[in-house]
Amino acid sequence: MSMTAVTQERNISNALISGLANMPETPTREQVEEKAKQIAVIFGYEGDLRNIVAEAMESVVTRMGAGVSLVDFDAKHDDQWVHKREDVDWTYARAYEEFLRNEGWPPQMVQSLSDVTTRILGHLQDPLSEGTSWNRRGLVIGHVQSGKTANYTGLIARAADAGYKFIVVIAGIHNNLRRQTQQRIDEAFIGRSSDPEDRRNIGVGLTLGYPHPATLTNINGDFNKNTAAKSGWKINDFSKPIILIIKKNVTTLTALHKWLKALNAGGGDRISDVPMLLIDDEADNASINTNKEDLDPTKTNAMIRRILGLFAKSCYVGYTATPFANIFINPDAYDDDVREELFPRDFIYCLDAPTTYFGAEKVFLNEETSDSIVRPIDDCENFIPYSHKRDDSIHELPPSLYRALDEFIVARAIRNLRGQAGKHCSMMVNVSRFVPVQRAVRDFLSLREKKIREAVLANYAMPEDVSSRNIYMQGLKQAFDDEYADAGSTWAEVKSALHDVFEHFHLFVINSKSDEVLDYTRYEKEGVGLTAVAVGGLSLSRGLTIEGLTISYMYRNTKMYDTLMQMGRWFGYRPGFEDLCRVHLSRDSINWYSHIAGAAEELVQQVKRMRRDRLSPKDFGFYVRSHPDSLLITAVNKMRSGKKETVEQSFSGRLRESYIVSTDSEVNARNFSLITDHWKNGFGGQPQELTEKGFVFKDVPVQVIEDFLIQFECHSTFAGQKSDVVSYLERIAAKRPWADVLLISPSGGAGGDAPFTLRNQVRVVGKDQPAGTSWRLNKDRVASRGDEKLGLSDPQREKAKVLAGGKDGLGAVSDTHYREVREKPLLMIHSLEPKGDSVAGPIAAFGISFPFGDYLTTINVVVNKVWLKQMQGYVDDPDDEEDYDA
Structure with a gap:
């Protein structure tokens, strides 16, 4: 599909969705199809309308609630200040909303995002408020892969309009995640590519006269003195906001602190007239009990505190999908002043997931949908056991992984038949934390893919009695019969569509040691839907968006809440192919994910209830600490000495x-x-x-x-x-x-x-x-x-x-x-x-x-190492991950 066809499809889709949004009642499929035909005629478009209609139908039913916040009712804060300030011209916010609509967001979703970010902004301080110094601390709890980045980008745009001048986004601990976040913010807020080789206007910046914010980082370079100097911006030129996207590690944070301090050498100990906003994405990320110096949570968080401390007016907002994040819990990870300083004492805001979100509820809690999505892995232990070592040789892959590859190929063929050939389609494989093992897995899968490709080439156009003799074709047919017989296509149709599956089929190893980049945008520019199999470990599972993820295969076993939930890359939006998604996990993981999903659901309910009872974030912090599952997070640290611990539980x-x-x-x-x-x-x-x-x-x-x-x-x-x-x-x-x-x-x-x-x-x-x-x-x-x-x-x-x-x-x-x-x-x-x-x-x-x-009623529970062993089973220790960034 050429780029012009893609653009044309996008334009028709946007016109159709806008038209439908104004209808007084939810339209039927027939009405949508009719309207699509009319618009196609106006655009002179003669291509396939199925995708456009499917996307429009999806947009009609997509809604998102307002979410719920917990605030300190005793604090003297007026969260209506946003509505009282009539001087604000919402330039950045409006441009961002327009950008989202052009990206194909349903109008109702853009509107609800706008409402929610306005409410969150109300919880921050008015940047023009009187007073020589102030600080606010908050936390936003979202869902894995549900659009947290879109939310905080909206918050940044509104904050910049309101008068925040210096904005820092801390985007995880990996280079690829920082780069991905920089790219998104370039498009959605800065409006200019930060690639030093290619400084053109993009995204929001394509509007004439857009006031580009400055950035001191770029897609290739995290913050350091040189990138800041090269960017050509001066910090005291505050006619426009300045934004930095940095990694959460001690070196980067120290460099930023030093640079800011030097700039302000003449101005006393604090930067007095620059309201600053710091967004900590994955607020729980460097909270892993890691022994890696640069990721030490005590040190990273102490540096964040120091940076905030340089500004007389500052707001810190953590974003997380795992509210059991250690900012609540792990008393051993920080000294008291660090914990006190970053605790979200002013507000906690729970975002609602949109109705079309493919999340933990559908995958693990709702028995009906869960049974159609989740597949237990029972055969991996003999091939790649939980507790394998870095240099263990891998002789073969488990049959269930080959079976998952067959599913993926068939699912891609069905998606093509549905008119989704121009969309990305991915499979994720996460079975090892070790780079050599990840490479070996990729090599085996690559060999298998080559054989399937040859079999398909020779057989896709053959009569069934011939093709069914081929062992690889049998595997594909079996996957079709077992998983997709009701997906709306016959085997004959799928078989003839198999040939095209391999046109843009690539295998990647994604870790911090590999130079392979899963760059979907490159393919998008060429109008190509990539078919990708991504093999990796932690850096694959944490934060990185895998486009069009259809099949997931993960054989890992950690009971660390935050690590595990973040591995849930299979959550997200699956328009037009949700019914094809499959998640392969060990039975242990299925049990544990279901447990966590239930616990997370209870927590959000708890926030709603606490708001009704006029309790504060402090009370919620106490409740989370006395939550039975918080033990599993703290216990690992505490019990190294082997002594018993008495803990309170509610x-x-x-x-x-x-x-x-x-x-x-x-x-x-x-x-x-x-x-x-x-x-x-x-x-x-x-x-x-x-x-x-x-x-x-x-x-x-x-x-x-x-x-x-x-x-x-x-x-x-x-x-x-x-x-x-x-x-x-x-x-x-x-x-x-x-x-x-x-x-x-x-x-x-x-x-x-x-x-x-x-x-x-x-x-x-x-x-x-x-x-x-x-x-x-x-x-x-x-x-x-x-x-x-x-x-x-x-x-x-x-x-x-x-x-x-x-x-x-x-x-x-x-x-x-x-x-x-x-x-x-x-x-x-x-x-x-x-x-x-x-x-x-x-x-x-x-x-x-x-x-x-x-919440505040607790009992004392005594736990010891035996208890921990029973609860944890295997320990998949994030410390052993090889693909932390060096």
Whole structure:
């Protein structure tokens, strides 16, 4: 496709989307197709309209909520200052919005981004405000790959319009990520390419008379004295804002500090009349407990503090997708003044994900969509084990990885058939932290791709009885049958489209030691849709945007929240091909990701609740520190000495379930008899009510629940967690004396023939079960999603809907929202029927869900190395990553 055709398509698409945005009601597909034809005639375009129509349909349903902020209500800050200042001409903000519309953003999304960035700006200080000095500290929590960069670019544009003069963006710890961020800001804010060889106007700068901000960094060079001198700008020429995009490392930050200090040598100890904004992208990034000198979190954050300290007027805004970031948690990583200084004491803002976002909810939490996306890897350990070494030789790749490559090739063919040949399509492979192993994986995949290419060339036009004899064609057909038979194309169509898949097919190794650059823009300029297989480690997984990511294959096992969530490159926007995306992960990772996704969802809900209760970021910080999962982040550091630690924990708004159950038949017989006894006496004499999936007893005295749990026999590895649950129930009993009990008994389940016995719920038994008499449930979940709505009234369910999606009811309603409206503890009791030979059933299990609002109530939990080992399993230590930038 030529560049002119691409531009023409873009123009028609923009015209169509703008036209649809003005329609009073959501248009039907037919109306959109009709309007597209009319516009195509005006433009004299005779090409394929399918993509244009698909994009327009997507834009019609894309909405984004306003998000929610937590502020310090006692602070004397007027967050309406933005609306009160009538002198602001929003030049940069308007140019940025126009730029996004030209990029194909739906108008509603541009509008909501504008509203949200205006609200965040309100949380900053008015740069023209009186007073000799001020500083503000905040945090914005987004979703991985959901457009955080777009958000802070919008914030920068508005801040510059309002009068912020010196802006620093700290973009991760890798060169390729800093470069990518510089490119984006060049286009969207500076309006000029910062490539010293090619200083032309681009993006927003194509408008006549655009007031280009100055930049002291460029796409090739991070900040140092020379790039600053060469840029030709003087810091005291503040007719325009100055922006720097730098890496988070000690050397760069020190150079910037030194340069600023020297510039201000004559002006006392602080730069007094220059309001500055510092954006810390991936605020959790250099918080890894790393031993690499230049990335030491204490030192990097101390330098950030010093730079802020040079300015009498400063704002610091951290952006993160992992709110368990160590700025809340890791007390050992910083001394007190560092932690105090960068803590977001003034505001925490949670961004909503747009409705079309392909995120953790779809991939891990929603059972229906999750089953169609996630594929467990069970065969990698014999080929590239978790705990391999740098110089281990790789003799062959696991069959599941070759299978994923087959899926990728078929998915690309289907995307081409859908008219997406001009769009990028990528596959990510992340199985090792070591550069030599990454290269070996690439070589094997390259060899395989060559053989498939030859097979396709010889067979794509052959009759099926001939082509089906070829082993590589069989693999592709198998992938089609298993994964994509319902994707809207026949095998015959896909087979004939396979030939074109290889036209721009490239394999890359992406790490800080490789000189290969995954440069999608280069291909875009030529109007080419790149088909890329990217093999890498941490630098591939952290922050780098992989365009059109369709197939992901990751066999890594870290329990460090921030590292793991950041590895989730598979989140993002997948217009027109979401149904083709597949994510291959080990069962351990699937369990752990699902757990984290649930925890992150609970945290956002917690922010909303805390705002309602007029609590401050400080209280949220306390809650996060006492969150059960925060232990896993701090424990690694703390337990090197091997001593026990006592930590405070809060279960506010959380679900705790017996996800490790005993398979001992005598234990289960005793548990079922305990259930029957309590059921017979109505859990302390309460009436039984019918629900869609069993029975509910409402307003049971909490003591009855405690007695039941104390007598319920857990597997020894879960016993400690059970006693924590009982302790917490006791702590909140004075405030919450009543609880509900759900006996989950689905109508179609086997069993339940005798009176007062439950019908079973079938659960698959995953591979690699622990030895002995225990069964660890899939995704560490016992209840099905949605169980917590059972027994709620219609008005309560309606209220949960509103909580999930605001007035429009756009969000997916989850158990967290149902938990919010129940406002009392809920005990759920299950009878599980294991599917698989290894375990005999039925098996008794329970879960208890705690209401929100008890954030500051905690219990003491004692943990030690044994506990840590149990919780962590394998440790995939980021310290061992080879592809940190040197």
